[in-house]
């Protein structure tokens with residue numbers, strides 16, 4: 160399966176275009192007011208048609224209520240809901256029932272103990288996203304540009320597809336993919352010149368490096384088989 164590359168936290172026409180032109184498979188939009196990447200609904204409505212079947216549109220929320228989710232879905236018609244808060248298995252089941260959209264649940268990882276909750280989430284989510292567990296005093300639960308110990312995911316066997324995020328950048332994506340064998344990678348801070356400000360050149364470099372990592376991993380595995 161080809162590596163899925165997701166660029167998250169896009170908020171301008173120019174950088175969204177850079178991600179799409181460079182071949183991003185998914186583009187993410189953040190709906191969380193304390194975030195420097197937060198999008199208001201009119202802006203989401205404006206950017207959404209630009210994606211038009213060129214990539215999967217992902218709406219990222221944090222413990223959003225039904226009315227908030229409904230407004231976002233109406234504004235941008237996402238292909239996937241990324242739930243990046245403390246949503247329980249029961250809440251995910253309810254969101255899927257109410258809105259009929261696939262869900263990617265973010266799991267914060269710092270130690271092996273954080274993987275204990277995986278079976279429950281894997282049973283209900285369509286995808287999982289492993290991100291670094293945020294510090295207790297963080298102002299947001301993700302998009303902090305901090306990696307975790309990828310070796311915790313080594314030899315992970317899951318029925319559901321999973322993606323990797325947290326502090327990824329062009330310079331470390333090769334090791335991240337080779338260690339975790341993740342089916343997808345997700346970046347935000349690593350393609351920004353400052354928090355919330357995406358850089359078109361960094362987006363292109365990241366996608367190029369991710370494709371190179373994918374090719375090199377394929378070479379290794381086909382050699383072993």
Ligand SMILES: O=C(O)c1ccccc1NCC(=O)[C@H](O)[C@H](O)COP(=O)(O)O
Pocket residue numbers: 167168189191194195196219221243288290299300301302303304305324325326327345346347348349
């Ligand atoms: O980006 C944010 O500001 C954000 C706010 C609240 C929850 C999640 C958030 N971002 C998550 C992501 O952008 C990605 O899924 C991923 O965590 C990338 O983070 P990073 O590359 O470490 O910035």
